[in-house]
Amino acid sequence: MEILLRGGMRDPAAKDVVISAVRMTDDLSIARVYVRVLGEIGSEQQEAVVHALKRGSGFLRREIGQRLQLRHVPSLEFYWDEVVDSAIRIESILDEIRETSSSGPEGSK
Numbered sequence: 001m002e003i004l005l006r007g008g009m010r011d012p013a014a015k016d017v018v019i020s021a022v023r024m025t026d027d028l029s030i031a032r033v034y035v036r037v038l039g040e041i042g043s044e045q046q047e048a049v050v051h052a053l054k055r056g057s058g059f060l061r062r063e064i065g066q067r068l069q070l071r072h073v074p075s076l077e078f079y080w081d082e083v084v085d086s087a088i089r090i091e092s093i094l095d096e097i098r099e100t101s102s103s104g105p106e107g108s109k
Contacts, residue, residue, distance in 0.1 A: 009059065013045075013052035020081040024074065031074040034081035046080045053078040 021034040037049060053060070057076045065073040 009056045011052040011056060013048045014056060017049060029074055030077055032077050032079060034079050036081050036084060050078045050080055
């Protein structure tokens with residue numbers, strides 16, 4: 001969303017937000033927007049980002065409607081995208097398994 005990338009929102013908590021996915025409900029009334037930020041942040045900061053976007057959802061809906069010339073703009077629901085965090089955790093676990101198996105009794109032969 002160009003609005004977020006170019007600093008259209010003035011809330012500093014919504015800085016460097018990247019939209020990773022948008023899923024629409026079947027009736028197109030709600031857009032579930034999954035977000036992340038550039039760089040790593042803690043869970044409290046993640047909540048602050050989502051909260052800032054929720055506060056600015058009216059502004060964002062208005063901007064989307066004007067730019068895309070839509071009569072009906074879906075409600076926006078914001079969620080932190082956990083997919084990348086899950087992938088990192090899985091990769092870390094797999095690395096531990098590889099290290100353990102290579103340094104075990106068979107790995108020393």
